[in-house]
Amino acid sequence: MVRDERPAHLGVHRTKSTDLDVVTVMDTRSEELLRARLADARSDDAVLGEEVGLSGGTSGLSWVLDPIDGTVNYLYDLPAYAVSVAVVVGDPTVPGAWSPVAGAVMNPRTDEVFHARAGGGAHLLTAEDSRPLRVATGEDLDGALLATGFSYDREVRVGQAAVIADLLPRVRDVRRMGAAALDLCHVAAGRVDGYWERGCHAWDVAAGMLVVTEAGGLVSGLGLDEPASEDMVVAAGSRLHPVLREELQRLVQGRPRTTPPS
Template sequence: MRAPDPTTVPIEDRAALEALAVDLAQAAGALVLDERPDRTVVHHTKSTDLDVVTVMDTRSERLLRDRIAAVRPDDGILGEEDGHTSGSSGLTWVLDPIDGTVNYLYDLPAYAVSVAVVVGDPTVPGAWASVAGSVVNPRTGETFSAHAGGGARLATRGPGGPRHTADLAVSGAADLEGLLVATGFSYDREARVRQAATVAHLLPRVRDIRRMGAAALDLCHVAAGRVDAYYERGVSAWDVAAGVLLVTEAGGRVSGASPDSPPSGALVVAGGPAAHRALLEALAGA
């Protein structure tokens, strides 16, 4: 299956969609940060008892949906909490209202709001491509963003200070033994047994492994060269739609289990071109 071409959207529209994604992600990020209760409680669970949802997840997605409906009523929306709403424009917004909900529960500073807009069908692996997107970490004040063909950026702002923007570029690391690799684990306990075996296979062969608990941020860290590569099984489109674009626009590669397969719930592998290739080969041996 050939993914649709995001550059069929005019370049000026792609840039405007990036700006809108930034505004949306920052607004939702401010909500989840400023109104986080002192003691955050689980609202309900989803796939397993480990897959938690907080009240703020649902409030954040509602804010995003309401704002998109107000300014782009013809676009579709796919959100982690409220599912898929079809549109007529050919564009669909893909939303993760809090990526890293368990970190949010424990007040660990590694959670984010991820907002992307795609062409094609984001419910089918390989049938969509990101046009623009943004990932905001409200605890660090970092805003990652990109649009297709326009590069990837990181905007930061300290307390009371001016915002600084820098272009992103992936790491040039090439050898497997020198790679710092990020990964994540499933909420399914049986799947974790298999994932632990993969980690046991990789750990002696790479520089080290990091598990930070938010797939969108892991991909941002690849784009920024903070880690050399990333892999994970069990992710959904809302986890990666913005991050995949950030990595590719920063000069990296993202795929599934083979170089030409699309990222999917079966596997996502990302990195600089050489790191991506080395990690793919190592995972094949696992």
């Protein structure tokens, strides 16, 4: 529906947190369809969706939905957007209080479905085949291809630009593709070595986080024991993750670099 019924002259339906944070009519239609399907199949479960918010349930499970992740890409018809669906235990509105048990992220333009279940590994399903996913194994920052995203808040972007300015000369390169769920899945597939972003919500990352961890990677916040949250999401393979996380922590805190990162 998201791909085939996209209006030829799609426009902005409304904005949310800032004038840059846009919603299209298709975001709303996609979430309505997901909620209808879940109401038929899992009527006792709660649902948290980006556009509608939280509806209660009694089962202890909550479905976390991003009906179109990468809405600006979708608005401009760039082929990097996704539908992200996860089911979690715990309260998905409280960072660290929930854990995904299954999830899927689909890019309708490439017909790729990245999916995982807790303890069952992560896989990429295409029209041709299905294959397991594994994160990249590099550990050096200078050879890393990284991905990131930027806030819809123009003032926050100033600080994000400073982080990029420091890191860019010291890594292989940085990609900004515009869809957090896909960025996480690209980490899981080894297409990028690491990813970080500030301002992500549960619906942006719930499915992608599980895909990364089931592919052998790590996902955290900025601190060693901090969960991924709106403050920061850091994802990478197990050897690169602590290097990237510590560098980001230093940059965000404004501490000088005393020794070259390993």
